[in-house]
Amino acid sequence: MSFLAPIAQRAAAPTDLPPVTAGGLGWRPAARADAAALLTLKNEIAAADDEPYRETIAEVEDLFTGAWRDVERDSLVGVDRAGSLRAWAFVDTAPGDVTTVRAFLNGGVHPTHRGMGVGRELFGWEVARGRQLLAASxxxxxxxxxxxxxxxxxxxxxxxxxxYGFTARRFYSDLRRDLAGPVPDVALDGALRVVPWSEELDEATRLAHNDAFRDHWGSEPRDAQSWAHGRSEFAPHWSYLVVDDAPDVEALLADEHTDPHTAAALRAGGPLVVGYEMASRYDEDFGVRGYTFGYTELLGVRRAYRGRKVAVAALAAGMRAFAADGMQYAVLDVDTENPSGAHGLYASLGYEKVSGSRMYSIEL
Structure with a gap:
């Protein structure tokens, strides 16, 4: 591994944040009382930019929760003379980062206030605050x-x-699959079986997720707090798990890739979730897209269980649940360079690309 200078040096964080003065707006931190106005602003920006989603009040309120967040210091809103929000910014971090410490920038400017330098100044503030958070980590x-x-x-x-020095590094495809077509029946081998998601199995699912995504670019372990956060649109009745009722405990404990938390659960006789399909329902998006759908938020399989049709079984269970509720399509988003070969899996199941997105970053 190449030598890294101290994070405080690499982050090059400014002592003071640059002022945001453009557009004749008043600037202050966001507050929970802004949630409804912020929802309106975010959805009007999304409509102007032809983005394929709209948010709900619950999703916006999620921004103001999370013990790791300091909304007073990590957010900014621009307010016009009539008291309407016309620009917003949130800078967020992820608790539990262990291989790459990250700062995520979010924000936007209403179409009425574009071309005034607001976006440039606001993004400069976001970058500077992101650098401060990395240095402080x-x-x-x-x-x-x-x-x-x-x-x-x-x-x-x-x-x-x-x-500002950002480079497009990752590209994502938004895929959909027509549920009018047959959903495959998948026979699992050994003691593997598909079960509905439940609160009792959620911690075992978190451990499965951390194992499944440890070889994915940009993924970091999820602690219990961040795992349970942001579930305002979570659809438990559309979510399914694959469990192993008779795992080879000795082999898993001997596997150098078995993480300590999973090992502790195995020794304690806890359940072993080996795959999962976690789904959400985004009713606000139905009108924007022009069809109803169930959204697979997360799909993963433990490394030791790949090649045993676990992902297909979990995904198929989710698709059947979507269809049973009258949804027209199954939808998900995938990294185009996913190391598990997910793109090929989805194509074989009839998923097709309908839109895309990308991640820009500065690597330090």
């Missing part, structure tokens, strides 16, 4: 400042990211 590991963009976003926005 004290984690002597690689760092990343990241921002996501839809393929439909205005070219000016993407050029702004590039001017």
């Amino acid at each position: 004290g984690k002597e590991i690689p760092g990343r400042i990241a921002v996501y963009a839809e393929d439909t976003d205005p070219p000016a926005k993407l050029r702004l990211y590039e001017r």
Whole structure:
């Protein structure tokens, strides 16, 4: 591994954040009382940029929760003379990062206030705050400042990211699968079986997720707090798990890739979730897309169980649940360079690309 300078040095964090003065707006931190106005602002921006989603009040309120967040310092809203929100920014981190410490930038400007320098100044503030958060983490590991963009976003926005030194590094495909077609029946071998998601199995599912995604670029372990956070649109009745009722405990304990938390659960005789399909329902998006759908938020399989049709079984169970509730399509998002070969799996099941997005980052 190449030598890394201290994170405080690499982050190059400014002592003071740059002022945001453009557009004749008043600037202050966001507050929970802003949730309804912020929802309106975010959805009007999404409509103007032809983005394939709209948010709910519950999703926006999630921004103001999470013990790791300091909304007073990590957010900014621009308010016009009439008291309407016209711009917003949130800078977020992820607790539990162990291989790359990350800062995520989020924000936008209402169409009425574009072309005034608001976006440029606001993004400069986000970048500076992101650098401060990385420096304050004290984690002597690689760092990343990241921002996501839809393929439909205005070219000016993407050029702004590039001017600040961001590079498009990852590309994602939004896929859909017509549920009018037959859903495959999958026979699992050994003691594997598909079960509905339940609270009792959620911790075992978190451990399965951390194992499944440890070889995925950009993924970091999820602690219990961040795993349970942001589930305002979670659809438990559309979510399914694959469990092994008779795991080879000795072999798993001997496997150098078995993480300590899973090993402890195995020794305690806890359940072993080996695959999962976690789904959400985004009713606000149905009108935007022009069809109803169930969304697979997360799909994963433990490394030791790949090649045993676990992912297909979990995904098929989710698709049947979507169809049973009258949904027209199954939808999910995938990294185009997914190391598990997921793209090929989805194509074989009839998923087709309908839109895309990308992640821009500065690597430190």
